[in-house]
Amino acid sequence: MSTNRLKFAGAGLLAAFALLLSSSAMAAGWPPMNMPEGVTEISREVYGLHMMMLIICAVIGALVFIIMLASIILHRKSRGAEPAKWHESTSVEIIWTVIPFMILVAVAIPATATLVKMEDTSGAEMTVKITGYQWNWHYDYLDHDIEFFSNLDADSTRAYQLGSDLSPLDVEYYLLNVDEPMVIPTNTRVRLLLTAGDVIHAWWVPEFALKKDAIPGFINEMWVNVEEPGIYRGQCAELCGRGHAFMPVVVIAKEPAEFEAWVAERTDTE
Numbered sequence: 001m002s003t004n005r006l007k008f009a010g011a012g013l014l015a016a017f018a019l020l021l022s023s024s025a026m027a028a029g030w031p032p033m034n035m036p037e038g039v040t041e042i043s044r045e046v047y048g049l050h051m052m053m054l055i056i057c058a059v060i061g062a063l064v065f066i067i068m069l070a071s072i073i074l075h076r077k078s079r080g081a082e083p084a085k086w087h088e089s090t091s092v093e094i095i096w097t098v099i100p101f102m103i104l105v106a107v108a109i110p111a112t113a114t115l116v117k118m119e120d121t122s123g124a125e126m127t128v129k130i131t132g133y134q135w136n137w138h139y140d141y142l143d144h145d146i147e148f149f150s151n152l153d154a155d156s157t158r159a160y161q162l163g164s165d166l167s168p169l170d171v172e173y174y175l176l177n178v179d180e181p182m183v184i185p186t187n188t189r190v191r192l193l194l195t196a197g198d199v200i201h202a203w204w205v206p207e208f209a210l211k212k213d214a215i216p217g218f219i220n221e222m223w224v225n226v227e228e229p230g231i232y233r234g235q236c237a238e239l240c241g242r243g244h245a246f247m248p249v250v251v252i253a254k255e256p257a258e259f260e261a262w263v264a265e266r267t268d269t270e
């Protein structure tokens, strides 16, 4: 095969593979492959950083492979290519050290800015203490007289039993639903204090871009400001024993007025 035909064949194969991958993924109704953009300012920044890194890595990967393949194909022995005799080049070594260093610094600057914002839990308008247990979450609203356990919902619990009459496929949000979700107000800076009562767990809600370890004897802090009302789901993200898959996180974000109504209702019944 001539070089040109080889190149065309390679490019055609790659294009066909990419098409196959994307169309079959869509046809099969796969879950989204990328991380979610989320519903907070921080989650959007995290998503932006992730996309930037992904594109930089993809471009570098493509460049390296194009140069490598071109070198192999165009300078092969059968074409009469003579290997170069030189080795050790100070200028090349400086270039391949300085360019990656500059790329790393360029991505570290926005990444650090986002990290600093994520870690700054000051100015919170309310605080919820979250405690992980084997295998449920406990929510304690420090500014209100509210505390409760959040367990896996009844349908999921029924469906996962051996020989159950209910199939997991028939349960909406199987293992992603709880009997009592956490409720927070929208457009409010909520501080979350995280700890655990037995082993290490981790509280994770992808759409908030929040994931942190809940460690017995330690208090970890994070914060969230959800802009849109909605139901957001997550899971325990630290292998914590037999029931690790059975302690999901569900957060309902309500408009502040509706949140106040929920608080009034909760405090009445207790």
Ligand SMILES: [Cu+2]
Residues within 6 Å of the ligand: 132, 133, 200, 201, 202, 236, 237, 238, 239, 240, 244, 247
């Ligand atoms: Cu856990």
